[in-house]
Amino acid sequence: MYDLEDTIRARRSTRLFLRDKPVPKELVIEALDLAVRAPSNSNIQPWRVVFNSGPARDRLVEALLEEATKGDPKVPPLPEEFSHFRRDLGAILYGTMGVPRHDAAARRIAVLRNWEFFRAPLGAVVCMHRDLDYVDALGVGMFLQTFMLALTARGIGSCVQVSIAGYPEVIREQLGITEDMRILCGVSIGYPDPSFAANTLDVPRSPLADNVTFRET
Template sequence: MTDPGGTLSAVVHGRRSIRMFLRDKPVPRELLTESLELAMRAPSNSNIQPWRLFLASGRRRDRLVEALLEQATRGYPATVGLPESFAELRREVGKMVYGAMGIARGDREARRIAQLRNWEYFRAPVAGAVCVHRDLGPVDSMSVGMFLQTLMLALTERGIGSCAQVSIAHFPDVVREHLEIPDELTVLCGLAIGYPDPDFAANHLDTPRNPVEANVVFRED
């Protein structure tokens, strides 16, 4: 199948992780609904549609952020537990993101303040938690990922920004309590949704990607 207008390619290239939103610009519900309806078209193992998404706005979102920040200011995990073989790419993107925020390498306090914005959902007016049933396995989390990427692309197409956030899953109990998430669901990550702040340089980063050959192997003989 081709995309004669090039729309999909433009949207894929246009999406980027947004780390500063316009707090006071609400996301119209109809655009959110349209995007969610598109995301529901994602494929899944046996069509079980295992994604569960909880979205908070208004006072509910504010209470969630307040509780998350309270926890995070007391301390948060220093690493995301990535094996050393992946750490270099993480350092590279960290350098880019903090560099664009104007944070010098050794400035630990500025870095900490920037990291804390994770638990403020980067000021997004819509604060989400992406979940999956605890009895399902990695293959079903793949389906959740497909839903998530489709959602982020649909939002991008509508001029709305987003950021997936594993950082939110560092405090599952807080998220669970404030979003009333049932026990049988695992919190995989957070999702910030809102209009990007155009003046925030780190919102315009073109993060690099490996060449295809680094990740894909053709066996043709």
């Protein structure tokens, strides 16, 4: 078990898991018991999460991969002024994975792993009621970060994935999620594959002054 500061520094997005090493359910429940301590607007606790493992996970992956080979996911477009972040991340990530910049086929294979939950034995789908607003999505985010930190402290890796939400019809059909729920993202959960260099990547952050202002006079 790490202390909080070490845990925050140790968490990173895992993008290849040990497929055959299941996550003990009691550890997931422990992490969830901590995650629900997250604050939320009027304490409505807007997070709704469906966990998929075993054959349920495999059926979901099969359906998602089939859809992914047919067409692009419906993910919110990134405004042009922010697209350099995606390019920078792609360069670091694919560079570490040894995928050449212009090798579209190799990139495609790497991207498709999203809908395989990066081989994680546990794949979560995160939803929120359709009538709730941005402020409530903040609550879901706080829950997710707390959940992932609690997993990290237990040696378990994770990756939040908007890509999973890109095929909402497949998810609704597979999991029986009704139209009153908005599908926000997925989360891959499992033990990181130690042979995959990108799992230990330390993705750089912008200088604080780019995002934060102190007004003191």
